[in-house]
Amino acid sequence: MGKVMQSHSNLLLLVLYFCFSSAASSPQFSSSCQLQGRFHLNGIHKTGDVVLGGLFQIHFFSVFPDLSFTSEPQQPSCHGFDVLGFRQVRTMAFAVEEINRNSKLLPNLSLGYSLYDNCLNLGIGFRAAMSMASGQVEHIVLDDNCVGSPPVMGIVGDPSSTRSIAISSVLGLYRVPMVSYFATCSCLSDRQKFPSFFRTIPSDAFQVSAMIQIIKHFGWTWVGLLISDDDYGLHAAQSFQSDLSQSGDGCLAYLEILPWGYDPAEQRRIVDVMKKSTARVVIVFALQSHIINLIEEVVKQNVTGLQWLASEAWTTAAVLQTPQLMPYLGGTLGIAVRRGEIPGLRDFLLQTRPNIHHDNRYGNSTVNQFWEFTFQCRFAPPPAGWVEGGGALCTGQEDLETVETEFLDTTNLRPEYNVYKAVYALAYALDDMLQCEPGRGPFNGHSCGSFQKLEPWQLVHYLQKVNFTTSFGDQVSFDENGDALPIYDIMNWHWLPDGRIKVQNVGDVKRSAAGGEVLKLNEDRIFWNFEPKKPPRSVCSDSCPPGTRMVRKKGEPECCFDCIPCSKGKISNKTNSMECTSCPEDFWSSPQLDHCVPKRTEFLSYHEPLGICLTTASLLGTFICAAVLGIFIYHRSTPIVRANNSELSFQLLLSLKLCFLCSLLFIGRPRLWTCQLRHAAFGISFVLCVSCILVKTIVVLAVFKASKPGGEASLKWFGAMQQRGTVLLLTLIQAAICTAWLLSSPPAPHKNTQYHNDKIVYECAVGSTVGFAVLLSYIGLLAILSFLIAFLARNLPDSFNEAKLITFSMLIFCAVWVAFVPAYISSPGKHADAVEVFAILASSFGLLGVLFGPKCYIILLRPERNTKKAIMGRGVTK
Numbered sequence: 001m002g003k004v005m006q007s008h009s010n011l012l013l014l015v016l017y018f019c020f021s022s023a024a025s026s027p028q029f030s031s032s033c034q035l036q037g038r039f040h041l042n043g044i045h046k047t048g049d050v051v052l053g054g055l056f057q058i059h060f061f062s063v064f065p066d067l068s069f070t071s072e073p074q075q076p077s078c079h080g081f082d083v084l085g086f087r088q089v090r091t092m093a094f095a096v097e098e099i100n101r102n103s104k105l106l107p108n109l110s111l112g113y114s115l116y117d118n119c120l121n122l123g124i125g126f127r128a129a130m131s132m133a134s135g136q137v138e139h140i141v142l143d144d145n146c147v148g149s150p151p152v153m154g155i156v157g158d159p160s161s162t163r164s165i166a167i168s169s170v171l172g173l174y175r176v177p178m179v180s181y182f183a184t185c186s187c188l189s190d191r192q193k194f195p196s197f198f199r200t201i202p203s204d205a206f207q208v209s210a211m212i213q214i215i216k217h218f219g220w221t222w223v224g225l226l227i228s229d230d231d232y233g234l235h236a237a238q239s240f241q242s243d244l245s246q247s248g249d250g251c252l253a254y255l256e257i258l259p260w261g262y263d264p265a266e267q268r269r270i271v272d273v274m275k276k277s278t279a280r281v282v283i284v285f286a287l288q289s290h291i292i293n294l295i296e297e298v299v300k301q302n303v304t305g306l307q308w309l310a311s312e313a314w315t316t317a318a319v320l321q322t323p324q325l326m327p328y329l330g331g332t333l334g335i336a337v338r339r340g341e342i343p344g345l346r347d348f349l350l351q352t353r354p355n356i357h358h359d360n361r362y363g364n365s366t367v368n369q370f371w372e373f374t375f376q377c378r379f380a381p382p383p384a385g386w387v388e389g390g391g392a393l394c395t396g397q398e399d400l401e402t403v404e405t406e407f408l409d410t411t412n413l414r415p416e417y418n419v420y421k422a423v424y425a426l427a428y429a430l431d432d433m434l435q436c437e438p439g440r441g442p443f444n445g446h447s448c449g450s451f452q453k454l455e456p457w458q459l460v461h462y463l464q465k466v467n468f469t470t471s472f473g474d475q476v477s478f479d480e481n482g483d484a485l486p487i488y489d490i491m492n493w494h495w496l497p498d499g500r501i502k503v504q505n506v507g508d509v510k511r512s513a514a515g516g517e518v519l520k521l522n523e524d525r526i527f528w529n530f531e532p533k534k535p536p537r538s539v540c541s542d543s544c545p546p547g548t549r550m551v552r553k554k555g556e557p558e559c560c561f562d563c564i565p566c567s568k569g570k571i572s573n574k575t576n577s578m579e580c581t582s583c584p585e586d587f588w589s590s591p592q593l594d595h596c597v598p599k600r601t602e603f604l605s606y607h608e609p610l611g612i613c614l615t616t617a618s619l620l621g622t623f624i625c626a627a628v629l630g631i632f633i634y635h636r637s638t639p640i641v642r643a644n645n646s647e648l649s650f651q652l653l654l655s656l657k658l659c660f661l662c663s664l665l666f667i668g669r670p671r672l673w674t675c676q677l678r679h680a681a682f683g684i685s686f687v688l689c690v691s692c693i694l695v696k697t698i699v700v701l702a703v704f705k706a707s708k709p710g711g712e713a714s715l716k717w718f719g720a721m722q723q724r725g726t727v728l729l730l731t732l733i734q735a736a737i738c739t740a741w742l743l744s745s746p747p748a749p750h751k752n753t754q755y756h757n758d759k760i761v762y763e764c765a766v767g768s769t770v771g772f773a774v775l776l777s778y779i780g781l782l783a784i785l786s787f788l789i790a791f792l793a794r795n796l797p798d799s800f801n802e803a804k805l806i807t808f809s810m811l812i813f814c815a816v817w818v819a820f821v822p823a824y825i826s827s828p829g830k831h832a833d834a835v836e837v838f839a840i841l842a843s844s845f846g847l848l849g850v851l852f853g854p855k856c857y858i859i860l861l862r863p864e865r866n867t868k869k870a871i872m873g874r875g876v877t878k
Contacts (some may be wrong), residue, residue, distance in 0.1 A: 050112070185236075309334065330501075573595055588758045598762075
């Protein structure tokens with residue numbers, strides 16, 4: 001940027017020098033509008049009713065003499081003839097000649113031109129532009145009153161962004177239109193600063209967008225950027241960084257500014273940065289003069305494996321397309337100015353002839369210079385400085401077709417095509433202005449511009465609205481910022497097997513009607529300078545697959561990240577997800593963490609082994625109860641059945657059967673009715689069972705007391721009616737507890753996700769914990785009471801002591817349910833149901849086995865003991 005500011009400072013000094021030298025060197029400050037100084041410009045001219053100006057790069061560099069200001073300043077000299085620049089000059093001359101032959105465009109009016117060489121120097125280009133705008137050149141002279149047509153109605157050029165900024169900022173003050181064919185800086189789209197600037201080449205803003213489209217197409221998210229230290233490079237870098245961050249399509253691994261001229265240390269440093277970086281793609285916004293020295297250092301360090309992306313400034317640079325550089329630059333993709341065809345241009349170029357009678361005192365015959373350069377000859381007397389060394393004398397009759405020169409190659413017209421469109425844009429705007437109908441014009445009072453009094457600012461109005469189609473089929477028009485419809489060709493540097501280099505069109509990029517960029521690429525035609533012949537990978541971090549999320553690495557660009565798997569219950573279903581999303585409540589993440597699946601449901605099922613075992617045990621217990629009941633009914637008249645209170649035994653067997661059956665309510669998917677019924681059935685069944693045992697124990701004590709003198713009353717007061725009443729009363733108390741529980745806070749099905757995150761546990765919520773506790777406490781109270789009474793009667797003197805069996809059965813019952821409480825509390829989900837079912841079955845089997853096992857053994861296997869004497873303990877032999 002410092003060199004840019006320095007060049008602008010030099011420009012200001014030059015303008016002051018120009019103004020004061022023009023005035024001071026003229027008598028009485030000159031009443032004429034002609035330049036009086038001795039600053040001579042190198043150009044080509046043609047007279048016409050209206051003159052168009054042009055600024056071109058015909059020489060590569062210029063040399064200014066030392067400005068000591070002790071003598072009259074000498075003329076700068078231009079060196080290094082640019083054949084392609086001269087071809088652009090001749091293209092503008094051809095376009096003017098073609099328009100003059102066109103009877104439909106600008107009839108009855110002839111165009112002329114004044115085309116100047118800027119010598120790749122801001123001062124010379126600016127002087128030429130100011131001279132054309134003011135008419136102070138020897139070929140453009142106004143009358144003494146400075147009236148008539150302006151010196152030039154518009155200027156085609158300058159090709160450089162920096163020079164266009166300086167020149168247009170001044171021409172814009174006077175609204176002189178300037179149509180550049182190669183200045184791409186996006187800053188020139190600022191209508192406030194450059195109100196009369198137009199261009200037929202897209203701005204760098206579009207070129208940057210095109211670059212981003214290419215890197216996005218190939219998935220290159222990690223790229224390096226090299227720029228030149230001028231307006232072209234600096235504005236491109238600013239636009240590139242802004243667009244890249246907004247689009248989120250990539251990051252810059254590094255940004256380096258290429259030095260002016262030859263700076264080996266800086267170039268080595270830049271190449272070292274490129275070597276150490278993991279970015280395989282290098283984007284370069286710079287002129288070919290900036291690239292050459294860098295590529296020499298790349299070759300010296302043998303840096304291969306890079307994919308180069310070239311801006312339009314060096315995409316077609318022949319100086320870089322050599323066999324020695326192809327191992328490094330082969331496969332380069334570049335943005336190129338739109339190629340066009342100009343019919344008849346080659347024939348016009350062949351008509352180029354020098355003027356051997358031209359005054360060459362100042363070396364300002366551009367055609368003569370081209371002739372000397374092409375045929376390596378010189379005109380007599382030789383112009384000092386233009387041709388170094390010896391050589392033959394030029395005759396002016398040499399044949400251009402006999403020499404090999406790029407000047408005649410019209411197969412790849414790119415800047416020339418933009419020059420051609422720029423000239424026609426000015427011509428069409430001028431034609432529209434002259435065809436204006438009086439009274440219907442766009443200016444004050446609906447007036448029109450007239451040929452007698454043409455004003456450049458009027459042409460700006462019509463340029464803004466120009467719209468035509470070239471013979472090649474391209475539409476030319478300008479938007480509100482003076483930019484042409486953007487379109488670029490995509491070029492690829494092919495390295496052919498025979499060692500030749502071919503720059504081939506592999507696609508294009510243009511702006512769609514919707515405003516976005518449309519990229520078309522023929523990937524089959526692209527040459528990749530890699531093995532395998534595929535696009536390289538250029539990423540800081542590999543893409544995060546579905547099931548992971550991106551976590552940016554601290555202190556590094558956003559394209560550098562780690563891939564962290566989503567936590568359980570969250571998913572990411574696309575590549576490079578920033579966040580993982582939680583699954584809905586009834587869903588869980590898949591094993592791959594890339595989609596949600598319904599949670600597995602868990603309950604004590606009839607189809608799983610545990611459920612099958614418990615169901616089998618429950619049905620087996622029910623069957624055994626039924627079998628025992630059948631045995632007791634069949635042998636109800638035998639002493640052992642009659643001695644054990646057959647009615648209570650039948651009630652106990654029925655209650656045990658209910659206990660076995662109620663366990664089935666705990667198996668299967670919980671429903672509302674099963675949840676409300678299971679605990680009520682369990683509580684009432686067990687209270688009925690324990691009540692029968694309690695009454696049975698009391699009866700045993702009563703019988704023992706009745707056998708003693710004076711104890712007959714005990715049986716009278718605890719007869720059959722009292723026994724039934726006691727069982728019923730005790731059972732009704734439990735039924736009341738269950739009813740109160742169900743009415744106040746009944747159990748209900750519940751989807752529990754607290755036990756396991758990845759599955760839903762279907763369970764019955766008890767509703768009221770107090771109700772459940774009271775139910776269990778009441779059963780426990782009766783069981784403990786039965787145990788205590790039985791324990792007191794354990795030493796009764798009968799041979800077959802029922803109290804001992806009841807004591808042992810109650811001991812088993814209490815042990816099972818004491819162990820149940822902590823096991824139930826600590827068991828989640830279906831295991832809690834399994835524990836409760838197991839407790840029911842274990843206690844039921846314990847009561848059934850202890851109370852009825854010995855009796856069934858005697859009835860079925862030892863019938864000789866099923867007698868009154870044996871039961872009373874008399875007459876039994878061992």
